[in-house]
Amino acid sequence: MPIINKVIEIPTETGINIYNITPQIKDFLASTQIKNGQVLVFSRHTTTALVINEDEARLLEDIKVFLRKVAPETDSYLHNDLHLRVVPEDEPMNAHSHLMAMMLTTSEIIPVVEGQLGLGTWQSVLFFDLDGPRKRTVFLQVTGE
Template sequence: MPIFNKIIEVETTSGINIYNITPQVKDFIAETGIKNGQVLVFSRHTTTALAINEDEERLLEDIKVFLNKLAPASDRYLHNDLHLRIVPEDEPINAHSHLMAMMLNNSEIIPIADGNLALGTWQSVLFFELDGARKRTIFLQISGE
C-alpha cells in the first residue's frame, strides 16, 4: 500500500483564527491518485489544533468566544512566568493558547472513498491558530490504493 506525505503551510494572524484547509487536503488526494484509503492531517504545533466541523462564519465566531471562555488570556497561568524558566527572547505569553489546543485535536484521520474525502455535507477540515501570527505547518499523510 503506497504512502504519500506532504507538508502544507498556513500564514496565520494573531489571536484565535480558523482556516478551512479542506481544499489543500483535496488537492493532495488528487495529486496522489489514491481512490480508497485514508488521510492523516496532523498539526505540528502546540498552540494550534484541528477539527472537523462546519465552516460557517457565525459558528466560527461562536467557537472563538467559547474557547476564550475556556481559557481566558487574562487569567493567571504558571507557564506565563517567563522569568522563572529559560525561554527565547521572543517567547509569547501564551499558556491560554496551549490549554485551548488541549481541548481540541492535533490530528484527524479522514477516510478517502472513490478519490474523495468521505466528509458529510457540512463538514470541513478546520485548522485553528490559537496564538499566532506565524507560519504554521500541517503534515498530511495519505495511504491507500
C-alpha cells in the first residue's frame, strides 16, 4: 500500500487566525493515484491546531471569542516568565496560545473515497494559528490504493 507525504506551508497573520486548508489537501490528493484510503493532516507546532468544522465567517469569529475566553492573553501564566528560563531572543509570551491549542487537536484523519475527501457537505479542514504571525507547516500523508 503506497504512502505519500507532503508538507504545506502556511504564512500566517498576527493573532488568532483560522485558515481553510481543504483546497491544498484536495490538490495534494489529486496529485496522487490514491482512490480509496485515508489522509492524515498533522499540525507541526505547539501553538497551532486543526479542526473539521464549517468555514462560515461569523462562526469563525465566535470560535475566536470562545478561545480568548478559555485562555485570555492578559492572564498571568508561569510560561510567560521568560526571565526564569532559557529562551530565544524573539520568544513571545504565548502561554495562552499553548493552552488554546490543548483544547483543540493536532491532527485529523479523513477518509478518501473514489479519489475524494470523505467530508460532509459543510465540513472543511481548518488550520488554527493561535500565535501568529509565523510561517507554519502542516504535514500531509495519504495512504491507500
